[in-house]
Amino acid sequence: MVDQGTYVEESYKRDTRYIPTRITADGRDGFPVEPGRYRLAVSRACPWAHRSTIVRRLLGLEPVLSMAVAGPTHDADSWTFDLDPGGVDPVLGIPRLKDAYEARPDGYKPGVTVPAIVDTTTGQVVTNDFPQITLDFSTQWTQFHREGAPDLYPEALRSEIDEVAELIYQDVNNGVYRCGFAGKQESYEKAYDRLFSRLDWLSERLSTQRYLVGDTITEADIRLFTTLVRFDAVYHGHFKCNRSKLSEMPVLWAYARDLFQTPGFGDTVNFEHIKSHYYEVHLDINPTGIVPKGPDPSGWLTAHGREELGGSPFGTGTPPGAVAEGEEVPPLTGSQPNAGA
Numbered sequence: 001m002v003d004q005g006t007y008v009e010e011s012y013k014r015d016t017r018y019i020p021t022r023i024t025a026d027g028r029d030g031f032p033v034e035p036g037r038y039r040l041a042v043s044r045a046c047p048w049a050h051r052s053t054i055v056r057r058l059l060g061l062e063p064v065l066s067m068a069v070a071g072p073t074h075d076a077d078s079w080t081f082d083l084d085p086g087g088v089d090p091v092l093g094i095p096r097l098k099d100a101y102e103a104r105p106d107g108y109k110p111g112v113t114v115p116a117i118v119d120t121t122t123g124q125v126v127t128n129d130f131p132q133i134t135l136d137f138s139t140q141w142t143q144f145h146r147e148g149a150p151d152l153y154p155e156a157l158r159s160e161i162d163e164v165a166e167l168i169y170q171d172v173n174n175g176v177y178r179c180g181f182a183g184k185q186e187s188y189e190k191a192y193d194r195l196f197s198r199l200d201w202l203s204e205r206l207s208t209q210r211y212l213v214g215d216t217i218t219e220a221d222i223r224l225f226t227t228l229v230r231f232d233a234v235y236h237g238h239f240k241c242n243r244s245k246l247s248e249m250p251v252l253w254a255y256a257r258d259l260f261q262t263p264g265f266g267d268t269v270n271f272e273h274i275k276s277h278y279y280e281v282h283l284d285i286n287p288t289g290i291v292p293k294g295p296d297p298s299g300w301l302t303a304h305g306r307e308e309l310g311g312s313p314f315g316t317g318t319p320p321g322a323v324a325e326g327e328e329v330p331p332l333t334g335s336q337p338n339a340g341a
Contacts (some may be wrong), residue, residue: 041118046114
């Protein structure tokens with residue numbers, strides 16, 4: 001039997017020892033932005049990696065930054081490329097993302113995480129610093145943004161985006177994990193209260209404005225969406241975040257549907273991978289490994305009415321085009337999302 005590892009702790013604390021190296025326009029860390037040089041390794045299951053797939057698509061970086069997609073489950077050591085023929089990534093030539101981490105000369109020891117950006121010229125992971133990766137896509141890869149790409153990190157709003165994103169990270173993105181991996185009742189209840197207090201705060205904020213900061217989509221919205229889209233499928237039941245389902249929180253449910261139906265969001269979501277990962281990997285929480293059939297995802301395509309609040313997803317920009325060949329996700333019941341208003 002494959003060792004999936006253990007996740008429950010008395011009071012969960014995320015390991016944040018990420019590789020701080022950056023890929024920048026000026027190459028200050030020795031890694032300049034170059035088309036075709038790097039490969040973004042992700043899993044459709046992982047919310048932290050999901051941020052990078054959304055931003056990459058919204059900015060149109062697919063032609064210059066290829067993407068390796070790991071399978072939804074992994075063992076205690078590594079994400080694996082079991083979706084590819086022969087179980088080997090066709091560009092990197094490796095079966096396990098751990099191989100690219102171990103190729104680094106510094107003997108990197110923390111866990112093998114996604115997203116990770118690999119230098120195809122050396123086969124080594126350059127960075128796995130997920131918050132910085134998406135910001136750098138917006139600020140350092142500008143030469144390769146598609147025509148009409150949105151400004152997801154506008155300079156005039158950065159301080160507010162950073163402030164809101166940090167609250168979301170601490171209380172929501174990481175908060176669901178503090179609930180799910182808590183090994184003591186007291187730790188769980190504290191995380192639960194903190195999570196729903198922040199969700200109530202977000203509901204109030206979004207009751208009068210379409211997006212979190214400003215009147216267009218920004219990095220803050222992307223960071224919230226990747227947790228909300230997983231909420232009913234896994235966090236409500238699997239992680240015991242069960243005061244309310246997302247679909248029972250009217251403002252957040254409409255907001256999340258608005259984003260889902262915007263190109264670059266729903267067309268990067270794979271609910272099959274999401275459920276498979278959480279329920280099959282976290283066996284200390286779900287010992288049977290049974291993956292639930294529900295919930296019915298078709299509600300994500302229903303009308304949301306958020307256009308009445310004004311704003312537009314891309315501002316003066318345009319929606320991204322069709323999903324790149326080979327990067328499609330399974331469609332939901334009904335038609336695929338079209339351009340948001």
